[in-house]
Amino acid sequence: MKKYAIISDIHGNRGALEAVLADIRTHAVRKIINLGDALYGPLDPAGTAERLMDLNIMSVWGNEDRIIYSAPANEPSPTLQYVRCRLNREQVEWLSRLPGTAIIDSVLFACHASPRSDTEYFFWHIHPEGPVLRDGREMEKMIEEVSSRVVLCGHDHVPRSLFLNDGILVVDPGSVGLQAFQDEAPYRHIMQNHSPHARYTILTEDKGTWHAEHQKVAYDWEAASVLAGENGRADWAFWLRTGKVKAD
Numbered sequence: 702m703k704k705y706a707i708i709s710d711i712h713g714n715r716g717a718l719e720a721v722l723a724d725i726r727t728h729a730v731r732k733i734i735n736l737g738d739a740l741y742g743p744l745d746p747a748g749t750a751e752r753l754m755d756l757n758i759m760s761v762w763g764n765e766d767r768i769i770y771s772a773p774a775n776e777p778s779p780t781l782q783y784v785r786c787r788l789n790r791e792q793v794e795w796l797s798r799l800p801g802t803a804i805i806d807s808v809l810f811a812c813h814a815s816p817r818s819d820t821e822y823f824f825w826h827i828h829p830e831g832p833v834l835r836d837g838r839e840m841e842k843m844i845e846e847v848s849s850r851v852v853l854c855g856h857d858h859v860p861r862s863l864f865l866n867d868g869i870l871v872v873d874p875g876s877v878g879l880q881a882f883q884d885e886a887p888y889r890h891i892m893q894n895h896s897p898h899a900r901y902t903i904l905t906e907d908k909g910t911w912h913a914e915h916q917k918v919a920y921d922w923e924a925a926s927v928l929a930g931e932n933g934r935a936d937w938a939f940w941l942r943t944g945k946v947k948a949d
């Protein structure tokens with residue numbers, strides 16, 4: 702039996718990462734795989750980078766890792782400035798050297814969002830009215846260049862896994878660090894898990910059969926929420942504390 706822990710979208714939430722790593726230790730996994738967007742956000746990018754670099758796990762970069770080292774210096778986002786001010790040169794270099802995709806143990810294909818893009822949700826098509834689940838054929842087309850049995854993707858922060866018709870298992874572990882958000886592209890939409898718990902996935906292979914178990918871990922989300930508020934992000938503060946974009 703082979704076991705892996707799949708983590709993604711930590712977004713600088715060191716407290717959530719520590720809780721997830723402690724939970725992973727109870728599962729005796731052979732590898733931890735990180736699907737990116739590890740550092741961006743109004744929390745603890747440097748502490749998160751230090752921890753991930755020490756762990757020496759397999760990581761790919763996400764779209765919001767990419768902007769940390771590639772957006773112009775005059776980029777106006779205050780949160781991006783916050784992240785850049787806190788990371789040292791070694792941490793930014795580590796981030797910029799990560800691959801965009803990876804194949805692990807010849808059988809797992811890891812990417813941030815989809816095999817062909819770091820900003821396209823694998824499971825969801827964004828319409829002007831909101832997110833709609835893609836159909837199986839569309840998803841099969843998105844991975845036609847991939848020959849691995851298991852495809853790992855994150856970015857949408859919503860845990861989900863399914864077998865496509867050709868037997869390929871696609872696994873999205875959700876987000877370690879942020880359970881709700883609003884985005885403006887390509888249309889304004891929200892993603893939310895309705896609880897603040899950190900998410901990750903234990904992936905198991907037993908005699909050729911793959912199985913994904915989505916995990917939900919408690920951590921000190923109040924502390925994360927307070928930190929986000931102190932760093933000028935009242936929106937993140939609410940998202941972190943509730944796992945929702947707006948009060949019901």
Ligand SMILES: [Mn+2]
Nearest residue numbers: 738763764856
């Ligand atoms: Mn992302």
